[in-house]
Amino acid sequence: MNLNVERLSVSFGEAKIVQEVSLRVQNKQFVGLIGPNGCGKSTLLKSIYKVIKPRHGEVFLSELNVIKASPKLVARKLGVVGQFNELSFDFTVREMVAMGRTPHKGMLENDSQQDADIVSAALRKVNLEGHTGRSYNSLSGGEKQRVILARVLAQQPEFMILDEPTNHLDIKYQLQILNIVRKLDIGILAALHDLTLAAEYCDYLYVMKEGRVAASGVPEDILTKELIREVFDVECETYRNPVTGALGIAYLETK
Numbered sequence: 636m637n638l639n640v641e642r643l644s645v646s647f648g649e650a651k652i653v654q655e656v657s658l659r660v661q662n663k664q665f666v667g668l669i670g671p672n673g674c675g676k677s678t679l680l681k682s683i684y685k686v687i688k689p690r691h692g693e694v695f696l697s698e699l700n701v702i703k704a705s706p707k708l709v710a711r712k713l714g715v716v717g718q719f720n721e722l723s724f725d726f727t728v729r730e731m732v733a734m735g736r737t738p739h740k741g742m743l744e745n746d747s748q749q750d751a752d753i754v755s756a757a758l759r760k761v762n763l764e765g766h767t768g769r770s771y772n773s774l775s776g777g778e779k780q781r782v783i784l785a786r787v788l789a790q791q792p793e794f795m796i797l798d799e800p801t802n803h804l805d806i807k808y809q810l811q812i813l814n815i816v817r818k819l820d821i822g823i824l825a826a827l828h829d830l831t832l833a834a835e836y837c838d839y840l841y842v843m844k845e846g847r848v849a850a851s852g853v854p855e856d857i858l859t860k861e862l863i864r865e866v867f868d869v870e871c872e873t874y875r876n877p878v879t880g881a882l883g884i885a886y887l888e889t890k
């Protein structure tokens with residue numbers, strides 16, 4: 636599935652938070668959204684996944700008009716890993732992941748053996764098969780994040796949106812989550828705060844500043860010290876990872 640966002644704008648009262656943002660994710664690309672805190676990344680993503688109604692603009696997942704379509708129809712195609720995943724009611728890990736099957740089921744339809752197998756496979760993929768009976772609220776932030784990813788895997792979406800999915804995670808699990816997501820072989824739009832990981836995993840980047848797209852392109856072209864100074868207000872040098880050859884960013888003193 637391709638994502639097409641056309642001139643999307645979001646306001647809260649008088650405040651224009653997202654302004655005329657257009658972006659595309661095509662051919663199963665892994666596309667990153669980067670930009671400083673408060674520049675509007677989460678607001679943009681929420682308006683794409685239907686939590687916030689945009690003031691103007693259009694969102695299409697291939698032929699599906701996301702803004703007009705029912706939430707259930709969108710949930711069959713689109714998986715979301717949001718930023719905050721607190722629950723007021725407690726569920727077990729397995730129950731949480733099983734909820735990923737909901738968009739595919741009728742109102743009173745019970746889980747089938749096939750659903751149970753999909754849920755087990757998703758738990759295995761994030762190394763949580765030993766935690767299935769634990770209460771979700773008792774888990775650490777990183778474990779919760781992996782449960783949320785497993786739930787989205789169980790949903791078997793054709794496109795995925797992630798909002799800083801590796802916050803609170805050890806580096807091992809940051810890499811694990813990004814590797815799992817990359818291997819899904821579906822289109823991905825992810826807000827990422829770590830620029831070196833963005834360089835490593837993304838085929839293409841959109842840089843946001845003050846609600847607008849300030850730049851876009853392949854990581855090699857985008858992640859220059861000049862752009863990082865301009866957008867993030869920090870000094871850095873870029874370098875090549877001596878083993879992988881990947882682009883790296885070394886931060887110098889902040890101004």
Ligand code: ADP
Binds near residue numbers: 647670675677678
């Ligand atoms: P980012 O994800 O890039 O850090 P956000 O999209 O969360 O940025 O926030 C962008 C701006 O919108 C911030 O100034 C934030 O305070 C404001 N904002 C976000 N949600 C709301 C809301 N519901 N009402 C008013 N302002 C909001």
Ligand code: MG
Binds near residue numbers: 677678798
């Ligand atoms: Mg955010």
